[in-house]
Amino acid sequence: MATVTADTPGFWNGTRRFGRFLASEMKPRGRILTPFNVITIVIMAVAAVILFIRFTQGLGAVTNLSQDVPWGLWIGFDVITGVAFAGGAYVLCFMVYILNQEKYQPIVRVTVLNGFLAYVFYAGALLLDLGRPWNVINPIIGNSFGVSSVLFLVAWHFLLYMTAELLEFAPAIAEWAGWPRLRRWLNRLTLGAVIFGITLSTLHQSGLGALYMMARDKVHPLWYSEFIPIMFFVSSIFAGLSMVIFEGSITHRVFHHRVGEDLERSHASIVRGLARICAGTLFVYLFLQVLVFVHGQKWEYLATGWGAWYLLEMVGFVLVPIGFFLYGVAKKRPRLIGTGAVLTLIGIVLNRLNISVIAFKWYLPVRYVPTWQEIVVTLAVLSAEIWVFRWVVNRMPVLDSSHVRAEVVEEAEHAAASAA
Amino acid sequence: MRRRSAVKTLALAAGSTLAGRNLAQASTSGGEENLASTAESAAILIDTTKCMGCRMCERACAEANGLPEPPKSVEPGVPRDTTEGQWTVVNRYETEGGPVNVKRQCMHCLQPACASACLTRAMVKTDDGPVIWRGDKCMGCRFCMLSCPFDVPKFEYHSANPRIQKCRMCFDLLQEGESPACVSGCPANATAFGTRTEMLDLAWSRVYAEPDKYVHHVYGEHEAGGTGVLYLASVPFDQLGFRTDLSLQAYPTFTREFLYSVPFILTMFPPFLLAVSKATAGNRQEEGED
Ligand code: SF4
Numbered sequence A: 001m002a003t004v005t006a007d008t009p010g011f012w013n014g015t016r017r018f019g020r021f022l023a024s025e026m027k028p029r030g031r032i033l034t035p036f037n038v039i040t041i042v043i044m045a046v047a048a049v050i051l052f053i054r055f056t057q058g059l060g061a062v063t064n065l066s067q068d069v070p071w072g073l074w075i076g077f078d079v080i081t082g083v084a085f086a087g088g089a090y091v092l093c094f095m096v097y098i099l100n101q102e103k104y105q106p107i108v109r110v111t112v113l114n115g116f117l118a119y120v121f122y123a124g125a126l127l128l129d130l131g132r133p134w135n136v137i138n139p140i141i142g143n144s145f146g147v148s149s150v151l152f153l154v155a156w157h158f159l160l161y162m163t164a165e166l167l168e169f170a171p172a173i174a175e176w177a178g179w180p181r182l183r184r185w186l187n188r189l190t191l192g193a194v195i196f197g198i199t200l201s202t203l204h205q206s207g208l209g210a211l212y213m214m215a216r217d218k219v220h221p222l223w224y225s226e227f228i229p230i231m232f233f234v235s236s237i238f239a240g241l242s243m244v245i246f247e248g249s250i251t252h253r254v255f256h257h258r259v260g261e262d263l264e265r266s267h268a269s270i271v272r273g274l275a276r277i278c279a280g281t282l283f284v285y286l287f288l289q290v291l292v293f294v295h296g297q298k299w300e301y302l303a304t305g306w307g308a309w310y311l312l313e314m315v316g317f318v319l320v321p322i323g324f325f326l327y328g329v330a331k332k333r334p335r336l337i338g339t340g341a342v343l344t345l346i347g348i349v350l351n352r353l354n355i356s357v358i359a360f361k362w363y364l365p366v367r368y369v370p371t372w373q374e375i376v377v378t379l380a381v382l383s384a385e386i387w388v389f390r391w392v393v394n395r396m397p398v399l400d401s402s403h404v405r406a407e408v409v410e411e412a413e414h415a416a417a418s419a420a
Numbered sequence B: 001m002r003r004r005s006a007v008k009t010l011a012l013a014a015g016s017t018l019a020g021r022n023l024a025q026a027s028t029s030g031g032e033e034n035l036a037s038t039a040e041s042a043a044i045l046i047d048t049t050k051c052m053g054c055r056m057c058e059r060a061c062a063e064a065n066g067l068p069e070p071p072k073s074v075e076p077g078v079p080r081d082t083t084e085g086q087w088t089v090v091n092r093y094e095t096e097g098g099p100v101n102v103k104r105q106c107m108h109c110l111q112p113a114c115a116s117a118c119l120t121r122a123m124v125k126t127d128d129g130p131v132i133w134r135g136d137k138c139m140g141c142r143f144c145m146l147s148c149p150f151d152v153p154k155f156e157y158h159s160a161n162p163r164i165q166k167c168r169m170c171f172d173l174l175q176e177g178e179s180p181a182c183v184s185g186c187p188a189n190a191t192a193f194g195t196r197t198e199m200l201d202l203a204w205s206r207v208y209a210e211p212d213k214y215v216h217h218v219y220g221e222h223e224a225g226g227t228g229v230l231y232l233a234s235v236p237f238d239q240l241g242f243r244t245d246l247s248l249q250a251y252p253t254f255t256r257e258f259l260y261s262v263p264f265i266l267t268m269f270p271p272f273l274l275a276v277s278k279a280t281a282g283n284r285q286e287e288g289e290d
């Protein structure tokens, strides 16, 4: 705030000016009645009605959750799968800020933005699923810390990680709002935020898996092992990066006018680099899965229907994408890499849903199948995220990395000044 | 410049060590605090050979806890589960050794999975033994339901202010020095109430006195690390709807390993990452050519 005061004649003046700026930025740009807009608006409106019913008549009125299946689509897909997809942000930050792989710099911002929004919306979906959401304040303000709970750890990490990602993204906001001093100050926080963010991610990506450690007798043995936390962590790497590849190919087309020179030039080579990492981590993951399978002596389950389902996941959506990635990189064919990414993403959806929903209490005669209402709300969460993402990308310098060069120059000047 | 970054590293490490240490302490005291008092904690022994299946305990439970009256008649041969409105049920099983009636309710585990799962400590193991739920803390995440190996906690899915419902071993009656309502209400003395040591002794003395009548197994002595409700039966427990494939290790121990690693990662990662970042800083120029 001090920065604002210093930059403008008066604090209130500045605030008013910013308010006007914000109001003008709020106005939609481009056509409003596109098919995408119409469909998503309908979905979100229906979801609003569903949520109204859910909060007045209870979860049972709109979901198929039961005493046997306490967690359904909203947790299994929105939270557990969504957070794995958001893993790209910490992996890229690791590569760019920790390993100093400059090459990936142009996509850091858009990935961090994506990650941040994914956490806000998908982890936010957790609130919709809480029966008594008003008490969510208890574990946060500390009048009731259940520190022996994995969920406690995960919930706290969500909160802290969102803060870290917001800090990582904040320079873009400052640039957009025209607060250069604040931006310089925020820039200095980036490395700290990144380090904090990576540490938190390691823990809560695996923590999501650890949630199922006590449900060991309820998850089908082909999917349960005490190594789920490690599996979740490793798979969050390629899940996140595949999402980056997939989203990148879409954003690139849709937001073409916002893409900066840097990104335009290096996009293909960045994608190939990511594909190589995906292939490598997928391979490690497959190896771990085989190890656990053999070590756990799970041969007897292979001949069952569940065995076929398991093989489909492991071969069709882990082994096959490795092939696509490697071949796509070798032949420089982005299409193949894109296919690999999509297959990988499907594989992650399968894996997370298998553990949380499909192979959960596989022995029950009555299976849980989500209601259409659960699906609509999930789609609405997704739509809302895309709306916000679009709003931000169309206004803030997200896909254009010219800021990086400006930063380097500034930094050099700064160093020169402090040396003198 | 140099000195400043060194100080930063130190501060970072120190900060996370502190955070880590606190967490480690907290997580160790999570499940084990009650182990010492295990022998003294309240326990119920249910002798299925004595149960006549009159379901008086269901009635007594509903009355004592203000729950709806249990159904008058039940369909034979269809085992019922406890529900959000009925914390205990008696089921009849036709077995090789004739019909057996089994009363089910929360097992009041010595180290309850539900309580260690609860992130608000709404579900807690009291010092006296009962595992109880506290509505002013619960946020309705249902992680307790997911974690309980006996699938005991039930949720009010059709309420805007839903509660987790399960047997609380008549915690309030116990405070007044009385027995749980179901035990007092049993006309056949199929249930007994006392300390866990007393109940174990009673159980085994019955088994030893009539070794032909009972299977040589007190269910709950070791299951899930030991429970506060113990069972005797004349036929193997898997014929009576009990899960016999449960771990004998207490369930909270399965997440303990993960929770123990948390402080280490919180402590070791940041300085390590910072060091790597500094070490690779030289790459910046070279990478540009790629
Ligand atoms: S039986 Fe389930 S609900 Fe009861 S104390 Fe054990 S873990 Fe908790």
Ligand code: SF4
Binding pocket: B114, B117, B118, B119, B120, B121, B122, B123, B133, B137, B138, B139, B140, B141, B142, B143, B144, B145, B164
């Ligand atoms: S539903 Fe309530 S009692 Fe159960 S784990 Fe969540 S907060 Fe705790």
